[in-house]
Every structure is written in C-alpha cells, then in structure tokens.
Amino acid sequence: MFESFKVPKHLIPSDPRFGVGPSLIPIEAVEKLAKTGHELLGTSHRREAVRKVVQEMQEGLKAYFKLPADYEVVIGNGGATLLWDMIGLGLVEKNPHHFVCGEFSDKWYRANKNIPWINPEITKVEFGKGINPVYKTGADFIACTLNETSTGVMLTELPEVPQDCLLAIDATSGAGQIKIDFKKSDLYYFSPQKVFASEGGFYVAIMSPKAIERAQKIAKEANRFIPESFKWSHAIENSRQNQTYNTPAISTIFFLNEQVKLMNKLGEDAVVKEAQRKANLMYGWAQSKSYLSPFIAEEKFRSLAVATIDLDEKYKADDLALALRAQGVVYDIDAYRKLGRNQFRIGLFHNVSYENLEKLTQLISLAIEGA
Numbered sequence: 001m002f003e004s005f006k007v008p009k010h011l012i013p014s015d016p017r018f019g020v021g022p023s024l025i026p027i028e029a030v031e032k033l034a035k036t037g038h039e040l041l042g043t044s045h046r047r048e049a050v051r052k053v054v055q056e057m058q059e060g061l062k063a064y065f066k067l068p069a070d071y072e073v074v075i076g077n078g079g080a081t082l083l084w085d086m087i088g089l090g091l092v093e094k095n096p097h098h099f100v101c102g103e104f105s106d107k108w109y110r111a112n113k114n115i116p117w118i119n120p121e122i123t124k125v126e127f128g129k130g131i132n133p134v135y136k137t138g139a140d141f142i143a144c145t146l147n148e149t150s151t152g153v154m155l156t157e158l159p160e161v162p163q164d165c166l167l168a169i170d171a172t173s174g175a176g177q178i179k180i181d182f183k184k185s186d187l188y189y190f191s192p193q194k195v196f197a198s199e200g201g202f203y204v205a206i207m208s209p210k211a212i213e214r215a216q217k218i219a220k221e222a223n224r225f226i227p228e229s230f231k232w233s234h235a236i237e238n239s240r241q242n243q244t245y246n247t248p249a250i251s252t253i254f255f256l257n258e259q260v261k262l263m264n265k266l267g268e269d270a271v272v273k274e275a276q277r278k279a280n281l282m283y284g285w286a287q288s289k290s291y292l293s294p295f296i297a298e299e300k301f302r303s304l305a306v307a308t309i310d311l312d313e314k315y316k317a318d319d320l321a322l323a324l325r326a327q328g329v330v331y332d333i334d335a336y337r338k339l340g341r342n343q344f345r346i347g348l349f350h351n352v353s354y355e356n357l358e359k360l361t362q363l364i365s366l367a368i369e370g371a
C-alpha cells in the first residue's frame with residue numbers, strides 16, 4: 001500500500017529512532033564513551049574509575065528525583081524482568097496484590113504467581129484502559145506499573161500503604177518523565193533503555209528504608225530458598241560500594257550517567273513539561289485526523305512517555321512502518337505485537353525531539369492522505 005511513498009527531504013527527521021525501547025542513545029554519548037579510550041572499557045568495575053561513574057549516576061538520580069535522604073539507589077544486572085523474580089523471592093511476604101493493565105504488568109503477576117509460598121491477588125482491566133492502584137486490606141505488597149509500555153497507559157495516583165505493606169512500582173518506561181511522590185513508594189525500579197537512554201540488561205531499584213528492612217527480614221527466613229544471584233543483600237551491599245554483585249556492562253552505566261547529567265541540567269519539572277508538550281502534539285494530531293484516534297480513551301491515562309494511536313482499518317500501520325524503515329527515516333513505530341492492533345506506538349522519550357515528532361506526524365499524514 002505504501003511501497004511507492006517516498007518521504008520528502010524536508011520531512012526527514014534528524015534521527016530515525018522513535019521506538020519505545022531500546023530507545024535513542026545520543027550519538028554524542030557514544031562518541032564521548034569512545035573518547036574515554038582505555039580509562040573505562042575493559043577495566044575492573046571494582047576500581048576507582050568505574051566506581052566514580054557509578055557513584056555519579058547514583059547521586060545524579062537522587063538529585064533528579066529529589067529522593068528522601070534515607071532512600072537507596074540499588075543497581076544490578078538483569079533488568080526489570082529479572083527483578084520480577086527477585087521481588088517475588090525476596091521482597092513479597094505472602095499476599096501481594098497486582099494491578100494489571102497490559103502485557104508488562106501481567107508478566108510481573110505471572111512471574112510471581114507460581115512461587116509456592118505466595119498467594120497473589122489481581123485487579124485487571126481490559127488492555128487500553130487505565131487503572132490506579134489502591135491499598136487492599138491484608139496485602140503485604142502492592143504491585144503497579146507506572147507506564148504500561150504495551151498500551152500507552154500511565155497511572156496518575158498512588159495510594160498510601162500501611163507500615164506492613166510495600167508499594168512497588170515498575171517504572172521502566174515512565175521513570176524520568178512521569179512524576180511520583182517518592183514518599184509513598186517503597187520500591188521504584190526501571191531498566192535504563194527507555195527515557196534514560198542506555199542499554200538493556202541492567203536495573204535501577206530505588207528502595208525506601210521499609211523495603212530494605214523487608215529484604216533483610218526475608219533473607220533471615222530459614223525455610224525460604226533464594227538463589228545467590230537473586231539475593232537483595234548482595235545487590236544492596238554492592239550498590240552501597242558503587243558496584244554490582246556481578247560484572248556489569250560498563251557502557252550501560254556510562255550512557256545512563258550521561259543521560260542523568262543531561263536531564264539534571266534541566267531538572268525533572270522542565271523534562272516533564274516538555275514531555276507534556278510532546279504528548280499534546282501527538283494526541284492533538286490523532287484527534288484532528290479522521291483516520292486516527294488515541295487508543296487510550298480516558299484522557300488522564302494517556303501516557304507522557306509512550307503514545308499509542310490507532311489507524312483506520314482501511315490503511316495498514318505495519319505496512320507504513322515497514323516502508324518508512326526501508327527508507328531509513330523512521331524506526332520502530334509498530335504496535336506492541338501481542339496487542340494485535342492496527343496502531344502506531346511512538347516513544348515520547350526525552351531524547352526524541354518535538355521537532356522530529358512534528359515531522360513524523362506530517363510524514364505519516366502525507367503517506368495516508370496520498371494512499
């Protein structure tokens with residue numbers, strides 16, 4: 001349908017990467033890493049040079065999020081997916097309650113539901129709908145997802161939970177761009193290949209003293225087997241030394257630190273304001289065209305980080321995405337595959353500029369209106 005469509009020169013974005021993760025890593029950061037020569041890559045992560053980068057990144061995140069002084073930035077290898085297992089094994093007591101609104105929040109639930117000694121409950125909405133978590137009586141753990149990457153839904157409110165319950169937030173694709181009140185959060189974690197523009201295979205877990213205490217308490221339970229590499233105690237102790245339990249990819253930490261510095265120059269409020277401006281552009285465009293519509297009906301749940309826009313069945317979103325990729329001008333705007341919708345899913349992450357999003361809207365419109 002779109003084989004003959006050619007993007008005019010003036011609409012070619014300066015960077016083709018619009019994906020929701022892995023996301024756009026600035027070329028400047030890659031060049032900066034190359035310039036470090038033999039100082040970082042290929043050196044011990046337990047020595048000063050790398051530990052300084054780790055420390056700068058941890059301090060940078062504390063400043064960016066304005067974390068309470070007693071919260072800790074815990075890091076490790078494996079990403080959010082590994083954390084789902086680490087959480088089920090080492091932070092949940094017995095009765096977690098999961099709020100599920102898409103594929104990733106469901107995967108977290110599914111990862112935990114078969115652990116024999118825990119008994120998870122679930123509140124689930126149809127994919128495409130939003131849901132705010134609330135405290136459930138008897139729960140010792142509330143699990144929610146800040147930004148459901150598969151559907152483009154963000155949550156807008158967090159509950160207060162009592163002392164014997166932890167509030168845990170998978171912030172993977174929202175962290176940095178969707179604000180929360182950290183005083184309410186006990187565990188806020190993300191993989192850095194989204195807003196924080198790094199590589200995958202790594203996690204950041206921001207823990208409250210209550211969460212650290214829970215990890216320490218569970219670690220002492222004699223009848224609970226936790227594999228070595230899943231132990232929170234190793235992650236916490238190493239993070240306090242600006243290290244990871246096992247060997248990390250140093251480039252991942254480097255890129256994450258560069259992005260934290262970049263975003264700290266503006267501060268979280270300015271970053272969020274720009275995200276809102278980009279979201280207004282995208283959803284406004286979707287509403288202004290008869291052949292488009294925002295997938296998320298309820299406006300307040302429309303994500304500031306991942307825009308999902310449905311396309312009239314007369315046209316094929318996948319065909320257009322393919323034609324644009326073939327020309328090397330736009331990558332990765334396809335819908336989440338398991339959602340099976342005729343849809344564009346577009347990253348509004350900090351490094352994806354307003355100007356390039358504007359061009360993207362114009363070139364998509366041009367292609368469809370000329371089809």
Ligand SMILES: Cc1ncc(COP(=O)(O)O)c(C=O)c1O
Pocket residue numbers: 021078079080081082104105145147148149150170171172173191200201202
């Ligand atoms: C909300 C959310 N949670 C978890 C994950 C899994 O992250 P990872 O692949 O880094 O383990 C993703 C990945 O896209 C995600 O979007």
